[in-house]
Amino acid sequence: MPRPRSLTPQHLATAALTVIDRDGLAGLSMRAVATELGIATMSLYRYVPDREALERQVVDLVLAGVDTAPPAGQPWQRQLAGLLERVRTAVAAHPGTVPLTVTHRHTSEAVRQWSETVLGVLAAAGFTPRRRALALRALLAYLTGALQNEHLAPLAGEGTTALAELPPDAYPLLSGTASEAARVPAAEEFRAGLDLLLSGLSAAPR
Template sequence: MPRPKSLSTTRIAAAALAVIDRDGLAGLSMRAVAAELSMGTMSLYRYVTDREQLEGFVVDLVLSDVDTTRPPRASWARQVTILVERVRDAVGAHPAVVPLTMTHRHTTASLLRWSEAVLAALTDGGFTGPHRAIALRTLLKYVIGSIQLEHLGALSGPGTTAMANLPPAEFPLLAQTARHAQPIPPDEEFRRGLSIVLRGLHASQ
C-alpha cells in the first residue's frame, strides 16, 4: 500500500512560488522546492511528476483567485478591461511567473476559464471567427508584455532616464518622449495602453 499523501498541491505550489519570487524562474527546480518544504528531492516525486507539472501548479495557484465573472450590463470593452486588469493584478504580484502563463495556458484551469470569459465579452462585441481569435491573442500579448515591461523596464527606471538624457541633436524625439514618460504611473500607462488596443480592435471589425 502506498503511504498516504501528506502534502497538498496548493502547499507544493506555494513552496515553488516562494522559490520563484526569491530566486527567479531560473532558480526553480525539484531540489529547490523540496528544500523549501524541508524534505528530500525524491520524496517530492511522490507528489509531482516533473518540473513541467510543478510549473502548472504554480500558474494555477497564481491565477486561482482571479474572478472570471463578467460585470453585468457593462459594454464588451469594459468587461474586457476588468477581466484583463484582474489578471494583471494577480500575475503582476509575481512577475517572474509571466513566461509560465504562456507555456501552460492550455492546461491551467484558471487561465482557461479567464480566456472563456474574455471570449464571451468579445462575442458580445461582435467578434467572431478568426477576428475573435486574433483579438484574444492581442489582449494576451498586451497584458503579458505590459507586466514584463513594468517590472523589467519601468518608465520611472534608469532606462527611461538614460533615454531622456540622450543628445537632443541626435535623438530629439526619443529624448523628449522619455522625459514625458518618466512621471507616468504604471496604472495609467497600462490602462491608457489597453484603451488604445481596444479601440484598435473595435475599429478593425
C-alpha cells in the first residue's frame, strides 16, 4: 500500500479554502477537504486534529498576504483606515470565510499580528491601555459587522427596497433613508462608516 504523501498546513488550508469558495462554508467538512486532497478522511486527522483547527488555518491563509505595516507618512486615523481596508479586501476575495474571521479572531496568528499593529498605531497616538482595548474592539466590531453585512446578507438589497416602499406618511424618514441607502456603493458605505468611527475615536479622551 503506498505511503500517504506528506501534507503541510498550506496544503490543508488551500484545500479547505477551495471547498469554501466552491461550496460555501456549509460545504466545509473533514470529508470534503480529504476528498479535495485525494486522501481518506481518517488520514486527514494525521495532520489536523479537528475542523476548528482547519478553520483557523484557513483564516491565516486568507490573511497571510495582508500587509501589517502601517501606511507610512499618514496620521494615525489614516493608518488605521488603511489596515482595515487591507483586511476587507483580502476577505472579500473569499466571502465564505467571513464567519471564520469572527469565530477565530482570538486564535488566528494572522489576526493577532494585525491586531498588534493596530494597537501599536493607537499606542503611538497616545491611547492609554484601556482606551486601546476599547478602540480595538470597536474597530474589530465595525470591520466584522461590515463584512457580514456586505457578504452574508444576500437579501439586504431586497430588504432596503422593501423599506423604501413603506408608506411615507407613516415612515417618512425610514422610507426616505432607505431610498438613499439603496444608491450607496458598498465601498463608500464602508469608508464613510469607518470615518465616523475614527472621528469618534479622535474626539474621545485617549
